[in-house]
Amino acid sequence: MIAVDMMIHTIRRNMTAASLLAGDADFTPLLNALSNEGMFVTLIHPPKASKELLAAADARRPLSARQVYDWLDPPSQARFGPFPTPSYGNASHDGNCQHIWSNDRLGIEIWCELIHDTIWASWPEPERSDRLSLRGGNWANTLRVASDDYGIQFPTELPEEFRHLQGS
CATH class of the missing domain: 3.40.50.1100 (Rossmann fold)
Structure with a gap:
């Protein structure tokens, strides 16, 4: 049609x-x-x-996945769980984080922010001579944004102790 x-x-x-x-x-x-x-x-x-x-x-x-998320009304956004916010800069995780995964060759770091129980992921962004960080999402949303919006691949499953962050 x-x-x-x-x-x-x-x-x-x-x-x-x-x-x-x-x-x-x-x-x-x-x-x-x-x-x-x-x-x-x-x-x-x-x-x-x-x-x-x-x-x-x-x-x-x-x-981008972020654009689609932003188009949703608040009840629909809530069904997705926490969604990551991108930012640039050399900021890193703080002392309230636990390491989940890294890829030294690509400079990717993934941490769990323990206070908020969310994901912090960061990698070099060569076009900007800076680092890009995704902060504040659950695993499913962070994985989706990293892959769909930035072409960055993470492992599909979290270690056992972090599986509660996976989302849907």
Whole structure:
């Protein structure tokens, strides 16, 4: 239905630009058809969107896990549990943390902030000559943001003593 509606509005000239939130290559023919009809299409996409789909769009806007979380109302946000907040700088964990995991080759450190029972993760961000930290989330949300928004891979499971932080 999305494809039909977008084509009808394009052909009838009811709009001058279109935006599509998608990541699947199945939408590539739609973007090609819209473009052939003179429609300017902005693709709002997840980090792992199809290369073909990305190439078919006139403009691209990556969508982050944080953006989706921020769009939710407070009750929906609460169902996800604590969500990490990114920051830059050389700040590190404090004395109220316990080491969970690290990758010395990549400079990744992951700690449990004991007072708040949340995750603190940090790694070098070469483009900014700084470190990026994700702080205050449960494991599932920190893992999701690190992977989807920054391309950083952590282990999928926490050690036994930290499993209560995993979230959903």
